[in-house]
Amino acid sequence: MTFSATTVLVLALIAAVVIAIGLWAYSTANRLDRLHVRSDQSWQALDAALARRAVVARSVAMAIASPVSDPARSEQAKQLSALGAVAERAGRGDRETVENQLSSALSAIDIGMLRPQLVAELADAEARVLIARRFHNDAVRDTLALRTRRPVRLLHLGGTAPLPTYFEITERATPAASTGLSVDTIRTTARIVLFDENDRTLLMRGNDPKTPEVSFWFTVGGGVEPGESLRVAAVRELYEETGHRADPASLRGPIWRRVAVFPFNGDLIRSEELFFALRVRGFEPRAANQTTIERRSITGHQWCTAADIVALDQSCETVYPYHLDELLAEAAEAASGSVDPEVRSIR
Structure with missing residues (x-):
């Protein structure tokens, strides 16, 4: 059995296309894998930053706790301490709600009541959350941008890995890092x-x-x-x-x-x-x-x-x-x- 030159050329072109698609799929799958790793690592960093903020929030609660003669301040300290404890134990599904509640509680704190060292620690914790959240959301955006492309979905290049999700929380209305009360x-x-x-x-x-x-x-x-x-x-x-x-x-x-x-x-x-x-x-x-x-x-x-x-x-x-x-x-x-x-x- 012999093949004409045209047939050989067509088969060669088909083979080239198949190889090109295979190489693209392989490189895309590898890139997706790296993006998923990046998303996972960025979440771990954000989780650590949020955990540290919760610990600092409990320290702030201890600092503002006062005798029974000031029940409003005592209640504020109890609420902040409780929210910090809940934030430390919250699962991924409830994390945004809990962290938003903690942000609101921190916004109500009068920074002027705190020692400069504690203000600095709180500001640093909040700055780390801000940066870690931006890194995480950037990683999620890049992963979703590639993962949701039609060819990627049709070829199932993302495998069975779940889609990463954004993490959105409100930032403190008067972050300690920029307040004029204590930052000299x-x-x-x-x-x-x-x-x-x-x-x-x-x-x-x-x-x-x-x-x-x-x-x-x-x-x-x-x-x-x-x-x-x-x-x-x-x-x-x-x-x-x-x-x-x-x-x-x-x-x-x-x-x-x-x-x-x-x-x-x-x-x-x-x-x-x-x-x-x-x-x-x-x-x-x-x-x-x-x-x-x-x-x-x-x-x-x-x-x-x-x-x-x-x-x-x-x-x-x-x-x-x-x-x-x-x-x-x-x-x-x-x-x-x-x-x-x-x-x-x-x-």
């Missing part, structure tokens, strides 16, 4: 994840002048002054804290954005931090032009590997941003590249 300073900060030729990153050691016994570690950087660009502010802070001069154009980024609320030197500060990446030849940092507060609060420095950062965390000296050891590879890749990556939010 709102600023934008430019930071640099600085690498040497051995992929070590430079961290500064410091403390709050009000609590000198508690040390923590952080990347080089500081507040942006009026009229400064982020890059100019970053290299200025780099020079002031380490004596190293850098070209603003050599910075890669911003690669990360982080919102932090914390007490420092008696004030409550809300800082929006933008991180750049930069690779330099290793050097011994020598402060060139520190401010008075920097001389009081910066006590040391260290070129660190990821393992060093883990060791610092385990020694109860917190490293900021959180999980920097896990983020270093991403920053190192950005520092070695020639294109600025897309900025993303971190903790």
